[in-house]
């Protein structure tokens with residue numbers, strides 16, 4: 114069985130166990146408590162020198178980090194990765210967008226607000242994340258007014274990448290009410306068979 118190292122407070126980790134559950138892939142879950150500094154230990158860094166979760170370990174010991182690389186690996190050969198060359202590149206386009214133009218605003222604002230309790234010394238940084246987060250949400254919403262999912266009318270790993278922090282964006286102070294395309298998309302994903310919420314570990318362990 115494959116092993117996933119992660120923490121359920123992290124949207125990056127949630128991507129990996131949501132996809133495992135949607136695709137019925139059994140995983141052994143190892144909790145790495147980031148608030149207790151467990152990703153920073155020398156022992157964990159032997160597995161991931163970048164000291165970050167999620168981390169996937171295959172049965173033969175091979176290791177894969179970076180949430181979007183992990184979910185694309187797990188979904189390879191499934192309907193969640195398009196066969197068409199252009200659509201496959203569109204999945205990557207949204208995943209790079211997620212890492213550079215969405216997560217650094219929405220996930221960071223959420224962490225400062227929800228897990229650090231919005232301390233005075235990070236308030237300016239938290240506020241500086243709002244414009245960039247709303248820009249990312251507007252771009253997603255524009256696409257989701259046109260198609261059911263981000264790449265086409267079919268669910269892909271791009272949706273899982275962006276769902277993780279978007280559906281909890283309010284925890285970073287982002288009001289999702291104006292984004293009707295995003296709200297309908299969230300409901301579509303929540304209704305998928307085998308969907309699990311963010312605070313739940315995979316069913317199959």
Ligand SMILES: N[C@@H](CCC(=O)N[C@@H](CS)C(=O)NCC(=O)O)C(=O)O
Pocket residue numbers: 123124125126147150151152153164165166167178179180181212
């Ligand atoms: N680009 C990475 C980002 C991973 C990342 O930033 N993980 C955070 C948790 S969300 C982490 O492990 N932080 C280490 C720590 O806080 O000690 C990915 O997508 O997997």
